[in-house]
Every structure is written in C-alpha cells, then in structure tokens.
Amino acid sequence: MGVAIRADLASVPDYNIPGMAPGAILLNSNEGPLPPPPAVVEAITRAAFEGHRYPQWFSDTLVGRLADDLAVPAERIAVGCGSVGLCRDLIQAFCGPGDEVLFAWRSFDAYPVFARVAGVRARTVPLDAGHRHDLEAMLAAVTPATRVVFVCNPNNPTGTAVRGRELHAFLDRLPARVLVVLDEAYREFVDDPDVPDGIALARHRPNVAVLRTFSKAYGLAGVRIGYCVAAPAVVSAVHKVAVPFAVSRLAQAAALAALDRPEEVRARSAAIVRERRRLESLLSRDGHEVTPSQANFVWLPLGEEAAGFADSCARHGVLVRAFPGDGVRVTVGLPEENDAFLRAADRYRATPVRPRAVRMPPTSP
Numbered sequence: 001m002g003v004a005i006r007a008d009l010a011s012v013p014d015y016n017i018p019g020m021a022p023g024a025i026l027l028n029s030n031e032g033p034l035p036p037p038p039a040v041v042e043a044i045t046r047a048a049f050e051g052h053r054y055p056q057w058f059s060d061t062l063v064g065r066l067a068d069d070l071a072v073p074a075e076r077i078a079v080g081c082g083s084v085g086l087c088r089d090l091i092q093a094f095c096g097p098g099d100e101v102l103f104a105w106r107s108f109d110a111y112p113v114f115a116r117v118a119g120v121r122a123r124t125v126p127l128d129a130g131h132r133h134d135l136e137a138m139l140a141a142v143t144p145a146t147r148v149v150f151v152c153n154p155n156n157p158t159g160t161a162v163r164g165r166e167l168h169a170f171l172d173r174l175p176a177r178v179l180v181v182l183d184e185a186y187r188e189f190v191d192d193p194d195v196p197d198g199i200a201l202a203r204h205r206p207n208v209a210v211l212r213t214f215s216k217a218y219g220l221a222g223v224r225i226g227y228c229v230a231a232p233a234v235v236s237a238v239h240k241v242a243v244p245f246a247v248s249r250l251a252q253a254a255a256l257a258a259l260d261r262p263e264e265v266r267a268r269s270a271a272i273v274r275e276r277r278r279l280e281s282l283l284s285r286d287g288h289e290v291t292p293s294q295a296n297f298v299w300l301p302l303g304e305e306a307a308g309f310a311d312s313c314a315r316h317g318v319l320v321r322a323f324p325g326d327g328v329r330v331t332v333g334l335p336e337e338n339d340a341f342l343r344a345a346d347r348y349r350a351t352p353v354r355p356r357a358v359r360m361p362p363t364s365p
C-alpha cells in the first residue's frame with residue numbers, strides 16, 4: 001500500500017528529459033547558442049555573495065527597470081520563474097474546476113500539462129494547413145466555461161506568427177471576461193513588421209496578458225526568469241498564486257545585467273535571424289518543406305517521418321526535437337552548428353525515405 005497519489009496525474013506525461021549526449025550539437029530546446037555575456041555572469045556571481053538572504057519577493061528593482069525600458073507602469077508587470085512559471089500562475093489565478101483553457105494544437109506543450117495539473121479542461125483547435133493559428137476557429141471554440149486562451153506568437157513549434165489585423169479582429173470579438181495570454185517567448189526574432197507587439201496591445205486591452213522571457217534571446221534559459229505585462233488586476237492575481245521567492249536573487253541580478261546590454265541582445269538576435277533565413281533557403285533549395293519561421297527555430301512538417309528524421313540526425317551528432325506524427329523543430333544555432341544540421345539532413349535525404357508535404361493531423365495534446 002502506497003501513498004494515494006491523485007489518480008488523474010496518470011494522464012500527465014512524464015517529463016521528457018533529453019538524455020546526456022556528450023559532444024552532440026543541441027538544436028532541440030530553442031536555447032541561445034552562446035553563454036551569457038561575461039558582465040551577466042559577473043552580476044550572478046556578485047549576487048551569490050548575498051545568497052544567504054531571500055530575494056525581493058516581487059523582484060521590485062527589476063520590475064522598476066522593465067517599467068522604464070518598456071514605458072509601462074510597474075503595477076502592470078509581474079516577474080516569474082521563467083515564463084512557463086507565469087503560464088502556470090495565470091491558469092491557477094483564472095481557472096477552477098469545470099473551467100476551460102483554449103489553445104491551438106500544436107502549440108507549446110506546457111499548456112496541456114498545466115491545464116491537467118490544475119484540473120482544468122483543455123480545449124484545442126487545430127492549426128490551419130499552413131501550420132498557423134486559426135483564430136476564427138478558436139473564436140468559435142470559446143464556451144461559457146472558457147477562462148484563458150493561449151496564443152503563442154510566434155508559435156512553438158511551428159514558428160508561424162499571427163498578424164495585427166487578424167489578432168485585433170479576434171480580440172474585438174472575444175468576450176471581455178476571457179483572458180488572452182499572448183506568449184511572446186520568441187518576440188526578439190520577429191522580423192515581419194505586421195506581427196504586433198503584444199506589450200503595445202496590452203496597454204489598451206485589459207484582457208490581454210503578454211509573456212516574455214530571458215530564456216531565448218537573452219541566453220539565460222538555465223537561470224529561469226521571465227515576465228508578464230498585463231492589467232494591474234491580472235498582475236495582483238498572479239502575485240497571489242505565485243510560489244513565494246520563486247525568482248532567485250541570482251536570476252533577478254542576471255536579468256538586470258542583461259537589460260544593461262540591449263545592443264548585445266539585438267546583435268545576437270539579428271545573427272540568429274540571418275542564420276534562420278540561410279537555413280530556410282538552403283533547406284528549401286534541397287527539397288525539404290520548411291514552414292516560414294519568425295522564431296529561433298525552423299519547422300519541418302515531416303508528418304510520419306518526423307521521428308525517423310530526428311533519429312537520423314542524432315546518429316550524425318545533431319539533436320533536434322521530433323513531434324512524432326507532426327514534424328521536427330530545429331533550433332537555429334551557430335553557423336557551424338547549422339551546417340552540421342544541414343549535412344545531417346542531407347544524409348537523411350540520401351536514404352530511401354524522402355520528406356514530403358503532410359497536412360498536420362488534428363492531434364490532441
């Protein structure tokens with residue numbers, strides 16, 4: 001006889017921890033390819049000297065700094081333990097038993113997990129044939145039980161982005177009681193001017209919460225820090241449900257130091273965007289179907305060949321992320337890492353199975 005674990009947790013997938021692969025090129029987690037700048041590492045080290053003291057509960061210094069940088073009042077900003085921490089906090093703050101969250105599928109795989117853990121129903125709407133959000137269909141899927149809608153923009157794992165006109169039309173027609181979480185983890189890699197800046201949008205729309213992170217463009221995935229910009233009432237609700245002191249002193253110091261170096265972040269993001277374009281053009285030249293991306297990764301809609309393609313890349317020393325049955329997501333790395341991936345993709349093409357266009361099946365999470 002063991003302890004009585006919640007029976008419904010059986011349906012929550014075990015975390016898929018990438019195995020240790022010494023020497024492999026890691027293009028499977030959308031991390032930045034470079035370590036943090038030395039000044040950021042120094043700031044983390046300095047903060048460690050005060051490691052015996054609790055951090056600021058609500059990261060006040062960082063919130064003040066973000067408020068200045070983004071021209072948003074401090075009462076509209078919540079800092080969290082990664083933006084996934086904030087996803088979870090928002091579900092916790094807005095949903096109870098019987099409520100629903102709504103999101104596209106495929107999208108970020110944390111959404112269904114957090115919904116299940118919270119005991120909330122997840123309703124999903126398939127992406128369209130271009131692997132994009134189908135906002136019309138999402139609007140039609142809103143029910144009286146819907147509390148939160150996630151719009152991942154650009155979408156992980158397909159890299160597609162929702163444009164301003166369609167997003168405004170969607171928000172104009174959505175019931176005001178429904179919170180829209182615009183997850184902008186990849187915002188810094190967007191180069192399409194028609195993709196709206198969620199923070200500008202959240203200023204005038206009280207039911208929009210925007211999530212940003214230091215994990216991708218800032219190269220701080222291992223440090224765990226992100227933030228939310230939303231109406232003051234939403235920020236207070238997030239504060240109420242947050243794990244106390246979840247954002248460490250080290251993480252707050254790292255984020256502050258990173259914000260002191262905007263040119264560094266811009267240069268790194270621009271280099272990733274250049275490499276993304278190069279990857280897209282070389283892959284399509286070689287006959288692979290690639291979905292145009294606005295993020296730091298590319299999506300190959302390989303359908304049933306996804307797992308085989310990823311295995312083949314792994315055998316050639318390059319780890320990419322397979323979503324079996326749907327496609328493969330490849331993080332844009334350093335030029336030589338991307339070259340290694342291109343060679344691995346080439347080797348796959350040399351084998352009898354060839355990538356082909358596959359319409360994404362409406363799988364459920």
Ligand SMILES: *Cc1c(COP(=O)(O)O)cnc(C)c1O
Binds near residue numbers: 081108213215
């Ligand atoms: C990577 C990612 C995040 C960021 O997660 P952190 O917790 O900040 O590391 C959030 N949303 C999406 C869609 C992501 O892909």
